[in-house]
Amino acid sequence: MKLTLRVWRQDGPDAPGRFETYEAPDVKEEMSFLEMLDVVNERLIEAGREPITFDSDCREGICGTCGVMIDGKAHGPWKGTATCQLHMRAFRDGDVITIEPWRAAAFPVIKDLMVDRSALDAIIEAGGYISVNTGAAPEANEIPVPKPVADAAMDAAACIGCGACVAACPNSAGQLFTAAKLAHLNLLPQGQAERWRRTENMVETMEEFFGSCTNYGECQEACPKEIPIDFIAQMNRDYLRAKVKHRRLAGQVFP
Amino acid sequence: MSTVTLDAKIPSGPIEDRWDNHKFSMRLVNPNNKRRFEIIVVGTGLAGASAAASLAQLGYRVKVFTYHDSPRRAHSIAAQGGINAAKNYRNDGDSIYRLFYDTVKGGDYRSRESNVYRLAQVSVNIIDQCVAQGVPFAREYGGLLDNRSFGGAQVSRTFYARGQTGQQLLLGAYQALMQQVSAGTVTLHTKTEMLDVVVKDGVCCGIVVRDLTTGEISSHSAHAVLLCTGGYSNVYYLSTNAMNCNATAAWRAHRKGALFANPCFTQIHPTCIPASDEFQSKLTLMSESLRNDGRIWVPKAIGDTRAPADIPEEERDYYLERKYPAFGNLVPRDVASRNAKTVVDEGRGVGPLRNGVYLDFSDAIARLGVQVVKERYGNLFDMYERITGENPYEVPMRIYPATHYTMGGLWVDYNLMTTVPGLYALGEANFSDHGANRLGASALMQGLADGYFVIPYTVGDYLAGLLGQPTVPTDDPVFTQAEQALRDEIRRWMSVGGTRSVDHYHRELGKLVWDYCGMARDRVGLEKALSEIPALREEFERDVRVLGTPEGVNQSLEKVMRVADFFELAELMARDALMREESCGGHFRVEHQTEDGEARRDDERFSFVAAWEWQGRDTPQRLHREPLVFEYVEPTQRSYK
Numbered sequence: 001m002k003l004t005l006r007v008w009r010q011d012g013p014d015a016p017g018r019f020e021t022y023e024a025p026d027v028k029e030e031m032s033f034l035e036m037l038d039v040v041n042e043r044l045i046e047a048g049r050e051p052i053t054f055d056s057d058c059r060e061g062i063c064g065t066c067g068v069m070i071d072g073k074a075h076g077p078w079k080g081t082a083t084c085q086l087h088m089r090a091f092r093d094g095d096v097i098t099i100e101p102w103r104a105a106a107f108p109v110i111k112d113l114m115v116d117r118s119a120l121d122a123i124i125e126a127g128g129y130i131s132v133n134t135g136a137a138p139e140a141n142e143i144p145v146p147k148p149v150a151d152a153a154m155d156a157a158a159c160i161g162c163g164a165c166v167a168a169c170p171n172s173a174g175q176l177f178t179a180a181k182l183a184h185l186n187l188l189p190q191g192q193a194e195r196w197r198r199t200e201n202m203v204e205t206m207e208e209f210f211g212s213c214t215n216y217g218e219c220q221e222a223c224p225k226e227i228p229i230d231f232i233a234q235m236n237r238d239y240l241r242a243k244v245k246h247r248r249l250a251g252q253v254f255p
Numbered sequence: 256m257s258t259v260t261l262d263a264k265i266p267s268g269p270i271e272d273r274w275d276n277h278k279f280s281m282r283l284v285n286p287n288n289k290r291r292f293e294i295i296v297v298g299t300g301l302a303g304a305s306a307a308a309s310l311a312q313l314g315y316r317v318k319v320f321t322y323h324d325s326p327r328r329a330h331s332i333a334a335q336g337g338i339n340a341a342k343n344y345r346n347d348g349d350s351i352y353r354l355f356y357d358t359v360k361g362g363d364y365r366s367r368e369s370n371v372y373r374l375a376q377v378s379v380n381i382i383d384q385c386v387a388q389g390v391p392f393a394r395e396y397g398g399l400l401d402n403r404s405f406g407g408a409q410v411s412r413t414f415y416a417r418g419q420t421g422q423q424l425l426l427g428a429y430q431a432l433m434q435q436v437s438a439g440t441v442t443l444h445t446k447t448e449m450l451d452v453v454v455k456d457g458v459c460c461g462i463v464v465r466d467l468t469t470g471e472i473s474s475h476s477a478h479a480v481l482l483c484t485g486g487y488s489n490v491y492y493l494s495t496n497a498m499n500c501n502a503t504a505a506w507r508a509h510r511k512g513a514l515f516a517n518p519c520f521t522q523i524h525p526t527c528i529p530a531s532d533e534f535q536s537k538l539t540l541m542s543e544s545l546r547n548d549g550r551i552w553v554p555k556a557i558g559d560t561r562a563p564a565d566i567p568e569e570e571r572d573y574y575l576e577r578k579y580p581a582f583g584n585l586v587p588r589d590v591a592s593r594n595a596k597t598v599v600d601e602g603r604g605v606g607p608l609r610n611g612v613y614l615d616f617s618d619a620i621a622r623l624g625v626q627v628v629k630e631r632y633g634n635l636f637d638m639y640e641r642i643t644g645e646n647p648y649e650v651p652m653r654i655y656p657a658t659h660y661t662m663g664g665l666w667v668d669y670n671l672m673t674t675v676p677g678l679y680a681l682g683e684a685n686f687s688d689h690g691a692n693r694l695g696a697s698a699l700m701q702g703l704a705d706g707y708f709v710i711p712y713t714v715g716d717y718l719a720g721l722l723g724q725p726t727v728p729t730d731d732p733v734f735t736q737a738e739q740a741l742r743d744e745i746r747r748w749m750s751v752g753g754t755r756s757v758d759h760y761h762r763e764l765g766k767l768v769w770d771y772c773g774m775a776r777d778r779v780g781l782e783k784a785l786s787e788i789p790a791l792r793e794e795f796e797r798d799v800r801v802l803g804t805p806e807g808v809n810q811s812l813e814k815v816m817r818v819a820d821f822f823e824l825a826e827l828m829a830r831d832a833l834m835r836e837e838s839c840g841g842h843f844r845v846e847h848q849t850e851d852g853e854a855r856r857d858d859e860r861f862s863f864v865a866a867w868e869w870q871g872r873d874t875p876q877r878l879h880r881e882p883l884v885f886e887y888v889e890p891t892q893r894s895y896k
Contacts, residue, residue: 011807012807028531028532028534029644030531030532030643030644031531031532031534032536032642034536035534035535035536038534038536038758039534041756042756042758042759045756045800045802045811046754046755046756046800048800048802049802050802050803051802051810051811053808053810055324056498057323057328057330057497057498057499058328058330058332058333058497058498059497059498059536059537059539060333060537060539060638062332062333062419062421062422063328063329063330063332063333063497064327064328065323065324065328078641081641085641085642087641087642087644089644110468110808111807111808114808116324117324117325118324118325118445120325121325121326121327121433121445124429124430124433125433125434125436125437126437128430128433129388129389129430129431129433129434130387130388130389130430131434132384132387132388132431133309133312134305134308134309134312134384134431134707134708134711135380135384135708136387137380137383137384137386137387137388138383138387139383140342140382140383140385140386140387140400141344141399141400143386144394144397144398144399145394145398146394146398147394147395147396147398150391150392150393150394151391151394153389153391154391154416154417154423157391157416157423157426158417158419158422160422161325161327161328184389184391185389188389188391190386190387190388190389191389
């Protein structure tokens with residue numbers, strides 16, 4: 001099939017951006033979306049023009065490196081699918097496809113379709129872990145974890161950190177990403193000791209970078225791992241409780 | 256010029272005491288002195304992230320470098336199946352000794368017994384550590400950890416987190432790392448690629464890196480450098496590795512004096528989705544567990560292009576069941592892969608490009624019902640359908656082998672130190688534990704063993720001898736010269752002004768390596784490889800086109816240096832494969848097989864590690880041999896009949 005691409009090109013973080021139009025003839029159905037861009041890039045190189053910069057790595061939907069807006073949708077038209085898993089079967093001959101980088105103030109453009117998502121790491125750094133030094137762990141089966149709890153923690157832990165939730169949100173909120181990590185750790189018995197402190201720190205760090213959640217639910221629709229917004233409700237409840245409980249705990253330590 | 260002597264530093268005594276005795280005999284660094292030492296960790300996969308977090312917890316000052324935008328993205332994340340540990344939670348006869356035995360045997364007697372024993376010993380601690388970090392392993396209704404048997408193992412020792420075990424283990428290590436970043440004990444450099452190892456007076460003193468966002472080149476010094484930079488499957492261009500996986504860090508260490516061991520030991524995974532066209536960028540692996548219920552077949556007739564449903568039962572060749580009645584479709588990875596190649600080479604391949612074999616679930620669906628098959632393999636079937644557009648509940652899957660792991664790597668001693676003092680290699684980047692073939696669910700185990708439980712001890716022994724010594728300042732001539740050499744290299748690539756893209760040459764190189772040094776190798780092909788690879792390299796250096804500037808993001812420039820290193824590595828792989836006149840594990844020399852077409856090992860002549868020493872660009876590497884001694888596991892020939 002023959003496609004027309006409108007691609008966002010931007011030379012650097014401070015340079016003005018623009019759309020450029022490219023023809024993509026001979027696109028095969030079985031190509032992945034990123035392979036289609038690879039082919040466009042090879043043609044550009046052979047024509048002496050700079051290829052389109054975009055991020056990708058595993059190309060099997062697990063590393064979270066890739067991600068672009070395709071016709072205004074984060075990761076494109078297929079549900080529960082990262083950009084690298086989207087295949088050209090999703091399009092028809094003659095289609096015009098608009099490709100843009102993630103759109104969010106917290107994700108500044110580095111070049112073309114590549115953005116800086118380090119704000120997500122900052123949220124993890126604020127508390128997205130269980131403190132346990134290497135060697136200090138008890139025997140693995142010492143603390144039983146009910147299967148439904150482990151399963152729910154795994155549902156949340158499936159997040160690949162791609163940032164589609166932020167890109168899809170009209171407010172560029174980081175709630176789904178943060179809530180998923182909090183649910184993963186806060187559900188497990190191992191995560192209880194730091195639960196309230198973790199919740200406060202991560203939520204407050206999130207708010208430094210990202211917009212506010214107004215329950216549009218776009219994040220859930222865009223998520224390649226289909227992580228549900230129920231976790232956001234859990235996070236909000238934990239945050240409220242943390243504000244009360246954490247203070248009480250601190251009161252015991254510092255009378 | 257060579258003064259290298261290979262000393263594996265294997266401790267003496269009974270094998271079960273060696274690691275404990277060694278830990279006791281190693282020197283310690285006093286807690287207050289640890290902060291005087293700087294350690295560089297390159298790579299943030301399982302090995303790198305776990306090492307960096309553990310060393311920072313001990314009090315060392317750690318600098319971490321990754322070319323990813325976040326440490327969480329390393330390719331360890333893509334491992335599906337699970338992680339082995341000798342917990343014996345199933346009461347089914349597993350033990351440290353059995354895991355050790357299986358790993359040595361599975362590696363076809365080309366690994367070091369002492370290293371493998373230690374790996375099996377610390378495997379149990381890894382599970383404890385990961386559970387405490389919050390890794391959501393699969394559980395039973397009683398709340399205890401679930402296990403499964405994997406890759407033909409006779410015991411259930413594999414721990415897993417759905418089909419995303421690598422992801423969850425990596426997130427655990429990444430989170431431990433980020434905690435140390437938050438504590439200020441780790442300095443994290445993302446989007447920064449290591450492009451040289453710096454050696455002064457024979458000792459590793461730091462690295463040179465390029466900032467992938469700005470193009471800036473800088474030097475970083477340390478008392479020790481840990482390369483945790485993964486394997487080199489992408490030398491084949493098409494592999495199950497991520498797009499950015501490369502050999503550059505290990506290769507540049509090799510050029511600075513680190514010996515490269517067993518480069519021809521590469522593993523081919525039998526159940527991947529076949530390439531669909533010329534522009535295929537990578538191959539997707541599907542869990543080996545599919546072979547538990549799927550039946551593998553091709554048409555009996557050459558060039559049979561009928562749809563699978565139109566081929567009657569008696570015209571199908573279930574070749575694995577026919578040739579290996581005892582193991583059938585569950586023969587080991589290398590045997591399954593080679594047989595697929597044989598039937599495809601015969602012209603009996605299936606699919607539009609005739610480059611696959613069928614993996615058929617119709618019998619399993621008839622026996623178990625769609626629901627059970629869906630419960631077992633639903634996510635894999637969905638993945639297959641998303642990629643191919645075919646529904647495997649109705650049409651047989653098409654599969655073909657692809658490269659996905661490299662057992663070879665930088666030579667290291669028992670302490671994981673390379674032949675350059677102060678330079679270590681961990682995880683897939685080293686060669687030490689898997690011999691000629693890796694068992695399923697053992698890659699995650701080794702990466703974490705090295706990072707959490709080996710390097711924190713062994714690096715201390717080395718650093719204790721350096722107390723009071725400052726690091727080499729980065730304005731020392733060794734650093735400024737290395738930076739200059741890198742700037743010159745970059746300028747050279749930018750000014751070639753050729754006609755074809757880097758990917759074009761990478762693809763061409765990959766075809767040569769796959770054809771001559773892939774699933775089956777022979778003298779004629781390897782000799783061809785040794786003449787065709789340098790010829791292609793010469794063309795690449797003359798004709799490649801790298802556009803843009805050295806400043807700012809330039810993905811073609813990143814790739815061109817990696818591909819240049821792959822060219823050199825490919826040549827060494829062919830030379831190693833040519834030298835090794837035997838078949839073992841993933842290395843199958845057509846000339847060395849039994850009458851039944853099985854691999855024939857030659858323990859008399861080849862029971863050694865081949866460690867190659869760089870001799871300069873225009874001289875072939877020099878071979879050093881580390882003899883392998885088997886005191887516990889008696890070498891036997893494998894048979895799956």
